[in-house]
Amino acid sequence: MHVRVTQIDGALPNLALMRLAAHHRTRGDQVHFTRRVRRELFEPPYDVVYGSAIFKFSADRLARFMNEFPGAIVGGTGTDSTVTVERLIGDAAGLDYSLYPDFEASIGFTQRGCRLSCKFCVVPTKEGKPRQAATIAQVWRGGSTPKHLHLLDNDFFGQPDWQGRIAEIRDGGFKVCFSQGINVRAMTSEVAAAVAGVEYRCNEFRRRRLYTAWDNLKDEEVFFHGVDILEAAGVPAKHLMAYMLVGFDKRETWERIHHRFNRMVERGILPYPMPFDQARRDLKRFQRWAVTGLYRSIPFSEYDANLKAKRTAKRRRGDGDLFGDVSP
Numbered sequence: 001m002h003v004r005v006t007q008i009d010g011a012l013p014n015l016a017l018m019r020l021a022a023h024h025r026t027r028g029d030q031v032h033f034t035r036r037v038r039r040e041l042f043e044p045p046y047d048v049v050y051g052s053a054i055f056k057f058s059a060d061r062l063a064r065f066m067n068e069f070p071g072a073i074v075g076g077t078g079t080d081s082t083v084t085v086e087r088l089i090g091d092a093a094g095l096d097y098s099l100y101p102d103f104e105a106s107i108g109f110t111q112r113g114c115r116l117s118c119k120f121c122v123v124p125t126k127e128g129k130p131r132q133a134a135t136i137a138q139v140w141r142g143g144s145t146p147k148h149l150h151l152l153d154n155d156f157f158g159q160p161d162w163q164g165r166i167a168e169i170r171d172g173g174f175k176v177c178f179s180q181g182i183n184v185r186a187m188t189s190e191v192a193a194a195v196a197g198v199e200y201r202c203n204e205f206r207r208r209r210l211y212t213a214w215d216n217l218k219d220e221e222v223f224f225h226g227v228d229i230l231e232a233a234g235v236p237a238k239h240l241m242a243y244m245l246v247g248f249d250k251r252e253t254w255e256r257i258h259h260r261f262n263r264m265v266e267r268g269i270l271p272y273p274m275p276f277d278q279a280r281r282d283l284k285r286f287q288r289w290a291v292t293g294l295y296r297s298i299p300f301s302e303y304d305a306n307l308k309a310k311r312t313a314k315r316r317r318g319d320g321d322l323f324g325d326v327s328p
Ligand code: SF4
Pocket: 114, 115, 116, 117, 118, 121, 122, 123, 124, 154, 155, 183
């Protein structure tokens, strides 16, 4: 059989597609992995086509993909599909890492589910309360692969035996990236000590980084209480990157957004705005201003996200001072 495995969005390796690919390869099928939603010139006809989208803002790409491959089986949190890999192929398949030859870490979940129920999030509905999914030994590829763990857990410290998993990470000498974040709102001294005792790293395993979130202004006190507990245990606030949802709260104002942003910056935390509605250009502009680090040198009111494009256009036209006035 010829099988097309399509990653519609997401930078990280897609576990569902890795499992589908592993399943088909063990059956002797030809697997073609691609991020392209359109059929390429010399692609063969397929017996099965899969697509996975994890972000709602990929709706356009998903629509183009479905238009190109009308019989495709799609899944993921970015779709309305209720199809799961388990329902398609059962629990047995491993992970086909050959889809991502440049990815050296081991990736997976030690738990599923979440203790909280944020209104904008599908995890509680799709996965329910926290439960264990795998040990560290089951996530790690083993052999000579780097001892780098990329954990996709949404609530690592919500699982019943998180102490066991922490001991496995620490005693096994692993570096770990909690890429979906740890829950600062539920921070305790015991959890903070456990975090401080492991080699937590950023997505690229280059620097110390803990991901977390401050999505709602009403959580200000509990958020900074958690930051205080972490700092007391030896995790400095500058190691934190905090995703901040913007554009969801009906009472949100720019003043409230900047208050959240400034409070984190004052504390040394790296804020990462996440617009709820990707069509909101003002919020996308705010996100770019923040993640490019330009907030350190330019007030948001003076930031022009199109500055680079305007300068390029002006240079091509050959008019004006490249670094002068860029107003139209
Ligand atoms: S804490 Fe994270 S995973 Fe849990 S419900 Fe909130 S957004 Fe979802």
